[in-house]
Amino acid sequence: MNDALRLNGDLVDRARAAASAIADDIQQHIEEHTTDTTERATLRLLGIAGVNEIDVPLVNVVAEHARDLLPGGIMRPFVDLMIKTGTSAQEAAAGVAAGDLVLTEVPADRRAAAEARAVELAEEGVARIDAVRARRNELVAQTGEPLKPYVYVIVATGNIYEDAAQAQAAARAGADVIAVIRTTAQSLLDYVPFGETTEGFGGTYATQENFRLMRAALDEVGEELGRYIRLCNYASGLCMPEIATMGALERLDMMLNDSMYGIIFRNINMQRTFVDQYLSRLINARAGIIINTGEDNYLTTADAFEKGYTVVSSDFINEAFALRANLEPWQIGLGHAFEINPQTPDQVVYQIADAQLVRQLFPGYPLKYMPPTKYMPGDIFQGHIIDGMFNFTGIFTGQEIMLLGMLTEALHTPLLQDRYLSIKNAKYVFKSCRDLAGEVTYKPGGMIEQRANDQLLKATEQLEHVRDISLFKALEDGEFADVKRDPQGGRGFEGVFKITPDYFNPFFAALREGRMCGAPEGPAPGGAASATEGGH
């Protein structure tokens, strides 16, 4: 039932139409540009891995070597080199890194052959992703699908082995999704580190080997528990599409993958971010990965009561970009958050309004609901209750991915016991309020309905304003999170290239064609009848 609140349907249509126009405008920019990380991701999709003698990834070495060729796309010259030298992609990349092989423009008479071979290689690359996705479907069918909402917790020790142990403990305590927080500042590295890592600051490096190690640990504990445990990481920062590639190959199940987060919160150049999010999302779409968007962050800088509507606007924009990148609704985990100041009278009433609004605006989307952080106190007992109200709001409004709050949020990365207590808190609230929402209706014209329509109106007006001035200008003006960004400024701008008319990258088409559809399905744990708890 999705009409629990009577929303103004005209506003919903207007908001969606405005978001669509905003995305179309940017999509044109996206299609006229490429970036160094887009080309590096392309090389990774060919199967190239590894680093040179000074730990620079081979894909970076190749892209740097062929910088002048990037506006035409790396694929044609690279595949031509493979054909000329009779090498595999990995061998050719190693040859370039060693200085033995050189990438050049492809002469007209070699183009057709290079392109035909590149198309085959792109299909093979995509087939590798498909095989991983099929494996996930198989495992979920065998081990079982958890009830929703998914209980999502974070590990962040810096040491992948320690992370794996904590993740297994969390899964046994009831977690369904484990996110490995990245080490601080990885988003600003213009390369992806290589190999297993045991040192990090406030998190653990996202590397392909770390992905693989964590995946194995979660598969092991999932089998033990009879629930498929999902793994989440961050396809964000300066290497967004490369990390998406690694995640697709190592069977990550979720990726933080926002179209604007990097611009606003990491000062990554906006032209670059829009281009990068496109390929990263095409890859996630192909891989059956659920993306999570980062609107919750807006409310850590802007005020959640006054600027709650910016979350709604941004959800519409993220939706529009995600649909253009071939994601299905079940893969689009739009974000929002429980961040109104707990001192506000009727705080929870307003949070319910905001959460129910987003729920109704995006039916069929696995909404990602983020816990209180900004006003979490050092008094962990009080904090535990605030988290309980967050859990209540989540189950009552039918959220599907609940990132659990920690009672020690204001203090430190979660201790083992913090995670356990937090999961217990959530499980108690979810179970005890499972059918509550179905038993009550919202008062027509009451505080909740009024707040929801008011937020919807403000979001619609904002979206129409953004459409009129363009999203680039809106970001320059600080429309989101009160943060202002320069279209020519920020990190990674030097890696944005206007493409040549004969730009060639067969992965874009290959990723779209013949994609599998639908979410994995498996038996519910304990023979439960419904796969979803709570909500209207």
Add this chain to the structure above:
Amino acid sequence: MLIRPYGDTRDDGIIQFSFTLPMPYSIKAADVGKQFLEKLGFHTVGIAECKAIDPEYTLFVAYGRTDTGIDPDEVKGDYLEVEEMDYYAINGLIKEKLGRKLSVVGAAIESDAHTVGIDAIMNMKGFAGNYGLERYPEMDALNMGSQIPCAQLLRTALEREADAILVSQIVTQKNIHVQHLTQLIELLEAEGVRERFVLVVGGPRINNAFAKELGYDAGFGPRTTPLEVASFLAQEVVRRHEQA
């Protein structure tokens, strides 16, 4: 006078604990927890909860009593004593005594990507019902955001002829914040400009004594409001101005 924790009777010395031991739960787990607390010097230990949170780990919730007391008068430290003023008094002081805007530059430096601290103090909106420094008409406040290299922060402070620099350090894993804070001091000293600025640091693991030890003028810990920082800045900058 010595005081002890107060449970429900004066001097009963009751303290509550929660901790996890890396051991599988078993019938003797409660005794392990109890004896551990006794080894720490607590007596009349009661284990309220003792259970497996995982096959390998056991969580304890416990109570114990201590005979140890403490005399608050004996506790001495380097505390920042600032006369807290209100928004209008701060602006008034700057206008009257400094005769120009007080210029302040703030940032979360080096790899620290968290703006929550510096935003709480500097952003227009402020924190806990207090306006941030950007709102003060007599301050020229620039919040540079996160991941600002020390050199860039210094360059900006010099360009703007800043009176004060605010540094936020949120991430403290493996003491990375100490490394960053030291780096800034060394840079200021190497450039011979340390004395030009009132240098302030804030963060969850910062206190005034620690900040001074690192070479800062003041340090602010958790729960600091913009008003406290603004009061300190106004008084300190005016004091230096009058001395000069």
